[in-house]
Amino acid sequence: LAKTTQPISMDSYEGQEVNITCSHNNIATNDYITWYQQFPSQGPRFIIQGYKTKVTNEVASLFIPADRKSSTLSLPRVSLSDTAVYYCLVGDSTGRRALTFGSGTRLQVQP
Amino acid sequence: KAGVTQTPRYLIKTRGQQVTLSCSPISGHRSVSWYQQTPGQGLQFLFEYFSETQRNKGNFPGRFSGRQFSNSRSEMNVSTLELGDSALYLCASSLEPLGRAYEQYFGPGTRLTVT
Numbered sequence: 001l002a003k004t005t006q007p008i009s010m011d012s013y014e015g016q017e018v019n020i021t022c023s024h025n026n027i028a029t030n031d032y033i034t035w036y037q038q039f040p041s042q043g044p045r046f047i048i049q050g051y052k053t054k055v056t057n058e059v060a061s062l063f064i065p066a067d068r069k070s071s072t073l074s075l076p077r078v079s080l081s082d083t084a085v086y087y088c089l090v091g092d093s094t095g096r097r098a099l100t101f102g103s104g105t106r107l108q109v110q111p
Numbered sequence: 112k113a114g115v116t117q118t119p120r121y122l123i124k125t126r127g128q129q130v131t132l133s134c135s136p137i138s139g140h141r142s143v144s145w146y147q148q149t150p151g152q153g154l155q156f157l158f159e160y161f162s163e164t165q166r167n168k169g170n171f172p173g174r175f176s177g178r179q180f181s182n183s184r185s186e187m188n189v190s191t192l193e194l195g196d197s198a199l200y201l202c203a204s205s206l207e208p209l210g211r212a213y214e215q216y217f218g219p220g221t222r223l224t225v226t
Contacts, residue, residue, distance in 0.1 A: 049212065049214060091210070
């Protein structure tokens with residue numbers, strides 16, 4: 001089971017780029033890397049998913065190095081509304097292993 | 112398109128009782144997963160159902176069970192409630208079963224309090 005490690009918290013200011021790194025040293029060959037965002041009293045919201053290299057959507061970018069032992073979620077020009085907990089998730093390609101959400105990273109964006 | 116709905120939103124039960132929670136996935140989604148979220152343990156995977164079959168189960172006792180109906184709606188049941196079962200129970204749906212993708216859409220959750 002691929003265990004993930006993320007920083008417990010991060011602080012940023014509006015307009016800055018935020019990079020949150022997740023470590024997953026024992027990721028398996030066919031595992032996916034997925035990131036979710038969660039606001040208080042709400043269910044998590046899917047942000048982005050990748051397998052290798054770089055993935056970009058309208059919200060964020062995901063950078064995955066060649067060894068895939070870590071990944072970095074990049075949020076461009078954050079705003080106050082990006083204050084949330086961000087979870088890195090590693091899931092296997094069969095879906096047969098129980099999913100494990102890490103502790104998440106609490107991002108606080110200040111004006 | 113309507114999102115994932117969960118009922119009830121809040122529930123208070125007594126130790127020893129049982130509870131059934133309901134989840135209606137996004138139209139067209141056939142995979143439904145359940146999660147438990149507590150301040151101490153974080154987000155923990157309970158199980159996934161796809162086409163009425165349980166595909167995967169997390170590390171929870173047998174008191175936690177679920178089922179999925181032919182219209183993809185799912186129910187989760189917890190029997191013989193314990194104080195430690197107090198949590199936010201989240202349901203998530205996806206188009207594909209977990210493994211093909213992990214893009215899930217979560218509902219607002221059911222806040223269960225056991226007294």
